Amino acid sequence: MNDRAERVAEPYRSVRAATEALAAPLSPEDCALQSMPDASPVKWHLAHTSWFFETFVLERAEPGFRPHHPAFRFLFNSYYQSVGPQYSRPDRGLLSRPALAEVLDYRAAVDERVAVLLARGVADETLAVVELGLHHEQQHQELILTDVKHLFGANPLRPAYRALPAPPRTEVAPLRFVAFDEGLCELGHAGPGFAFDNEGPRHPAFVPPFALASRAATNGEYLAFVLDGGYERPELWLSDGFAWKEAEGVRAPLYWEERDGEWTTLTLGGPRPLRPEEPVVHVSFYEAAAYAAWADARLPTEAEWEVAAASAPVEGNFVESGRLHPAPAPAEPGLGQLFGDVWEWTRSDYAPYPGYAPGAGALGEYNGKFMCNQRVLRGGSCVSPRSHLRATYRNFFPPTARWQFSGVRLARDA
């Protein structure tokens, strides 16, 4: 085993094990169901992440490669047209077979074969794909939790993923705005370390003066918007957003419920009274933008966010805390909660950076072809792995998406 391969083998084991640990509290039935086309069954996530290594690592680098199961290439291909046709995404919840146990066997078999490959030593190019596969798997770790939360949210029994620790009883400091000067900045990833291709190339950009809120908006602040009739005031909304809200009957963030004036929300530990000091979460871009307009502010651009976060440490409430829910912002000077708790919607369209070009072949499909109709989110959430995040990281979802742990940080012109 060459040195670099050794340096990958250990993270490989730990990332793969972390995925399975996330699935451990779930029954085979929990793992098989799909609550909407945008979400996938947990079992599918477990299989697809293995398919990624099988297809992009083993098939390319393993001598005498043979597929684990001939149908899996089709069943567990997410969207890689270059690899071949894909099983219909909205039908992922129709696959009672392979059973969860068979998928876990698939995982074990792939892990075994990757370990052998790494032990033998592999080309740097292959190692780079293994590393990409681990960051890819971390994305699916987050999706496992958001997707199973959505599934449980559709069940009148309101099951819990597992018991959660009692949330801290903290007051949050009043919102402040922190000002930044204008300037010609460098944005995007410049190494060292891993980054997705969409984080580069690093490039200059002129950023006008702006101010960012000191922390994420809270449930209490957002509830004031709701109670002020914010969902009924078209002047606060983007036109498409208002139409979406009307069509879907949206009147509050996803998972909020009101009965006799008492509000509850859903956590991965089950339903709970709404805590005003916690960050608001599970809002769409449209709701975030309307809330910002109501608060006499706006959403930040991703450039502003990155300028502000460039030198901040990656600290916060991540999946490793075990909270699995956003926590109140600790009192601290400057900007807090940049990383973790909630993904922060930006007003920026998910677009290629200047000079960006997707790579050739299937892995070129990873990011580039989605650069349309999506908004960038920054900073990570309470269900993101810490090692997955950095200041240049660009998450992206359509403006209607609500089932991610997405929240709001306000910005203003300065």
Added chain:
Amino acid sequence: MNDRAERVAEPYRSVRAATEALAAPLSPEDCALQSMPDASPVKWHLAHTSWFFETFVLERAEPGFRPHHPAFRFLFNSYYQSVGPQYSRPDRGLLSRPALAEVLDYRAAVDERVAVLLARGVADETLAVVELGLHHEQQHQELILTDVKHLFGANPLRPAYRALPAPPRTEVAPLRFVAFDEGLCELGHAGPGFAFDNEGPRHPAFVPPFALASRAATNGEYLAFVLDGGYERPELWLSDGFAWKEAEGVRAPLYWEERDGEWTTLTLGGPRPLRPEEPVVHVSFYEAAAYAAWADARLPTEAEWEVAAASAPVEGNFVESGRLHPAPAPAEPGLGQLFGDVWEWTRSDYAPYPGYAPGAGALGEYNGKFMCNQRVLRGGSCVSPRSHLRATYRNFFPPTARWQFSGVRLARDA
């Protein structure tokens, strides 16, 4: 235990056990999924049939009744508006909880309580509802098999429910038409024995002269229609049927697949080459009617069918044969295959008989409110329990339904 209660306790045990035996080959994942809004998860069938006894027997007759689980009244109510609101039918596949094991516990608890009730002795009215519940459960036994077949049909792995016995190698006799004279007949159930309310009242009807085919149409006969361009000839189709076919892209019966001129079909034992001598199955009313037009015939009315079947013994290929697939018609004089193998589409709208009125209360919703937009099928199928069938039995489905074991018997004016 009074005598009549005793006479019900034994069928109760055997019908309930038969349902569980049908679910036995399936995994918890198989039992949780729903392949389309018209089909339900096996787990839901297991629970709903227990809900029927809990709601209509225990809640009415058990002293000090308390519900097994407060949410089940809502979750497992199919369509009884008088009982209360119902969990959304197309979302039955989102319920990973209660787990299959919990549903089996629910069944056991209900069975125990019903047994105690019967042992104590109950009013005739209650016994009648128990008896209705058993025939209701037999309907769901058939649905368990059709629904799991549909689920497996959506899975590219094409799983088998269980291994099936090899089909017999028989030739079928050429189709004959058996003529019947016109006459003023009595139709509908007149007892003794159980019947659904839609089978009565028995009433006179004038039936013109007609002829019925000696057996169900076969795959070979239907394939000739397909190969003759039958699906592309609008003059053979009802207008709505042709539009349905175009919109859905239907080109052959459900589960048929063609590759390089070879046809296969799906059975509960997995895919198999199409056998020309077996009855064609999984056709919609629209396909059945178009095939009949092509064959210079028509579908029978339900009156014609009942006149022809009135004195025939209830014999044939039912679920008890273990074949779980239609079998070739044995050579016999007169009309064969009236019962079992495939449900036979009639041209009759599912309408109330003269003098019919649905009962008051929730059980009045059993049949009457569905008497619109459906066609009657007669005779039972290879997955019907034999004791569930009789000459007056009226099954009904919308003209587009294909996932039942539905086939074709031709008729002609005589």
Added chain:
Amino acid sequence: MNDRAERVAEPYRSVRAATEALAAPLSPEDCALQSMPDASPVKWHLAHTSWFFETFVLERAEPGFRPHHPAFRFLFNSYYQSVGPQYSRPDRGLLSRPALAEVLDYRAAVDERVAVLLARGVADETLAVVELGLHHEQQHQELILTDVKHLFGANPLRPAYRALPAPPRTEVAPLRFVAFDEGLCELGHAGPGFAFDNEGPRHPAFVPPFALASRAATNGEYLAFVLDGGYERPELWLSDGFAWKEAEGVRAPLYWEERDGEWTTLTLGGPRPLRPEEPVVHVSFYEAAAYAAWADARLPTEAEWEVAAASAPVEGNFVESGRLHPAPAPAEPGLGQLFGDVWEWTRSDYAPYPGYAPGAGALGEYNGKFMCNQRVLRGGSCVSPRSHLRATYRNFFPPTARWQFSGVRLARDA
């Protein structure tokens, strides 16, 4: 000109002129628009009825036939697959060309050519098609009025087709039920005179004892059903009907509006306060059936209706009265309002009579292929031409249709 041709030439002129008289109050814009897929622009009706004579009379019988315009064969074919493809029905409102004036020219040219043909003398077979074309045209006369009413109903300006005479101020007699004995009856048309093929063959049918209401249900009676919460009580509705009502947000008959407890309705003369003594109109089959259940009655079968109407004179409020709206039932013994005022929904599925077979060729598509998913209505309406109606006439629409002048006559078992 042979005698029979002469006997057709005069009705031809008067029926064709009547159609144009109906369009006379309308602007070219009124005639071009289409308010829903089920309705057609008036201009399309004017053209299609001419297409019928051009295609089925001139093209078959005129020496050296040449089409008036090569595109019209496609544009104005309604649904005759045997004639060729058809311009998309929901897009009929996209045809600003040909202009109304060109369509009127088309009519004149066809009329001229038919007149020449008839003057020359033609085969009986051709004369029969001319006669069919005239009855066909009368059907479209009624549709011109229902379709333009629907168009005007979608316009907030609520235009009037033309000023209508003031409705009579009459009280209606209380509803009575008139009983009929059971019996083996002959149903269907047996000549002499014209009938559509779906009215035959005449055939025996056993009709159980029944009673029919003495007149159509009134607005006042129906309003009591509305105010009694009839639209919110699922036990009164067919299952599909309740789902339809919920999905469409239906709360009253089409064209009814309520403001501050005052009800208005729309007539071809514009909006007007609802008059309790007038027959209720513009209800779907589902509403009619629910109302009947609420009134402790049911809808009649078409056999019952025909038995009751067989010897009644075809008298009533037809298009010739110029009222263009249903009028209160005059006081009279026995059954009133059988013909005219409102089409009466029956509970009968639109099905072929025993021995019925559609003819060969395109004209065989006239009726037979629609015998599915429709309910029969009987008796004609205030916008039907009197000469178009008879006791055996079978009108048919899907159970959701409301834009026809459709109302309710109650029936009961006797």
Added chain:
Amino acid sequence: MNDRAERVAEPYRSVRAATEALAAPLSPEDCALQSMPDASPVKWHLAHTSWFFETFVLERAEPGFRPHHPAFRFLFNSYYQSVGPQYSRPDRGLLSRPALAEVLDYRAAVDERVAVLLARGVADETLAVVELGLHHEQQHQELILTDVKHLFGANPLRPAYRALPAPPRTEVAPLRFVAFDEGLCELGHAGPGFAFDNEGPRHPAFVPPFALASRAATNGEYLAFVLDGGYERPELWLSDGFAWKEAEGVRAPLYWEERDGEWTTLTLGGPRPLRPEEPVVHVSFYEAAAYAAWADARLPTEAEWEVAAASAPVEGNFVESGRLHPAPAPAEPGLGQLFGDVWEWTRSDYAPYPGYAPGAGALGEYNGKFMCNQRVLRGGSCVSPRSHLRATYRNFFPPTARWQFSGVRLARDA
């Protein structure tokens, strides 16, 4: 009349007259129909542009203002929630009334009242709204032509709006790329003269080095992409774009038709063989982006386009040329066809410029609320009025829109 009012009165007359001149070749029927929800009837455009002046000028500034017709406020409000509810956009084609003549009367009455107002002298604020109204009306002039083209495109008779001059027979020069250096540029409108609020504020932006194609892509170039299977190669497409193409069955630009290898397209003068030297037009953003990928290029950003066009004269093929169709690029050094012929899709999301905030009140709804899910187009088309265009002008449409005169200018990194 104060001086400034005088300076507005003349353009008011000429712009309003130009609108009516565009409608002059059309019949009342042509003006009443709506071919899709995104398009409006010509009559509606004529009324809505008058509504704009009535609502935002007369109602605010005319002493004793009374509405021309009380229902028009509702009927002809496009999307101004602050003004009140709006008649349903997809139903604009259901309004046969008011008649075209009445709408022309409405225009005349508004014009008369605006003239009186201007003659009396008005506040600068009012004049600014009049000026805005004229630019607004010019936008609708372009829409009148695109919408009637779409309507005629749905009519199998393929009517012509009017006879067009024969297109010039020119060869186009081979495509060159013109390089631009990177730099910190100023973008956006800085006066003097009118601009929409979305063109400001003027602001610095860093633009990396780039190259722009010397002219728009031609039909011949685009046809090579089509014939090379460009519509079947997912690797060239954005993911949403490929799914859109599949769902809609798109295989070539809108209005292209192929028969036996011969391609035709539709112009406002009727169908015509496709001319390879003319700019390709009626492509969506998705098609433009896929074509660019195939051509080893990309779409420009709007910053790049504006930098390149900043000092170019506004010259080209506009509505005033009377061609009403894109013309081949004249041979010229540098960049040609920047203005006129076809709107050029950029890759830029339609977003607010730094410091942009929509104004308060209804006119604040003009642009800001649409800044989501749209792409910017630049440069104007062959149906834009010349005085309407400038280098900072930002047009915007969803990425699926094809019925505008939208084309492609390629860009590359330099």
